Amino acid sequence: MTVPRHTLLNAAYDHVRAAILDGSLTPGSRVTVRPLTEQLGLSPTPIKAALAALERQGFLVAVPHRGYFVPEGSTDDLLELYELREALDGIAARRTAGAPGHDRIADQLERLLARQRKAIEANNLQSYGELDLAFHRLIWEGSGSRRLIPIAENLIAQVRMGNRLSAQAPGRLPVAVDEHEAILAAIRDGDPRAAERHTRDHVRAAGQALRRYLGVAGGAEQP
Template identity: 85%
Template sequence: MTVQRRTLLSAAYDNLRAAVLDGSLAPGSRVTVRPLAEQLGLSPTPIKTALAALEREGFLVAVPHRGYFVPEVSTEDLLELYELREAVDGIAARRAAGATNHAQIATQLRRLLARQRKAIQANNLHSYGDLDLMFHRLIWEGSGSRRLIPIAENLIAQVRLGNRYSAQAPGRLPVAIEEHEAILEAISEGDARTAERHIRRHVREAGLALRRYLGSPDRSDRA
């Protein structure tokens, strides 16, 4: 693949992914090649390749003989994403706490936590959501795992909507802040097992808050 072709594909992919995430391409809407090619000023080839990549990553759904559609994410879909996050975050926190630079990671997390507190005081849910993602992304990056990071980045995007919902659950934010503090203290102390336990509980509690907020029935078979 030539440099120009990779650049065109990257442009198509980035634009389409952003449109799905920011709601420009609404859930349930059909995504067709020609209008997108005209809108982005690209040929159909990189558009088709980008659509196939986004379908593989779960951002689009391919319907035989009809094309691609933006998926409508159900409560169960979101809860499944939180289960996956619990596993991935647990691995990342354990590795970050065991890293040689764990104290430095904790210092960066502490700065983010201070900004999160200010966002809550200002009742700025949008800012809090962005900072929450930055907090978890820092832990994922701190894991030092090449394979974990792209999986984590994909999950970050797919749970963005769920993060906004769980943050709106009454009383959730003050609890989430305390959970973040427990996570960073464990990482600061280099306590890998405790860091994993705290972050898994944090993600699990966020999922439970989401379930309560959306009125989904509790399922005892979920860990």
């Protein structure tokens, strides 16, 4: 039986996207067709289509005559991302707090928050990063917006990179969890304005922490 072409494309797409998101393909890595054909047992056609789709969504960058690469993200790119997230996440939190099932979502957020605190106590930055993304993704999904969710999902690769760096800013993680607590409380109370305000403040603070961290790192490299 012939497997539909779109199924093969999806298999290649999901494989490469997952490798980018879990860090198996690190920023700057080159992604080529031949190794993927061997790994996945697919012909080049669906793999090329999958890489092109990932490039359109920002997961890869195409370099003429060299192929596809996992984007490294400049400082300006990362800081711009936080500006976009401030608006996007703020809207999502406002909509989630006003949704009929906001108390159920708050219960799920509370469980994630407890796990975040444990990750910090264990100094497990990787686990915290996954839980932080899960916290925000749950709010995106809770917004019920068919347009917002795919936009947010397409930013995940860049979000992971920014979160990984801002989490290394001294003292940032305990403060971030307290900010999550404020967002959670506003959603539980069904207060859209407070949920948006706390979320915007949180994302802005994360961006400022990233700016400080990159400033310190950059300064250390100067002669």
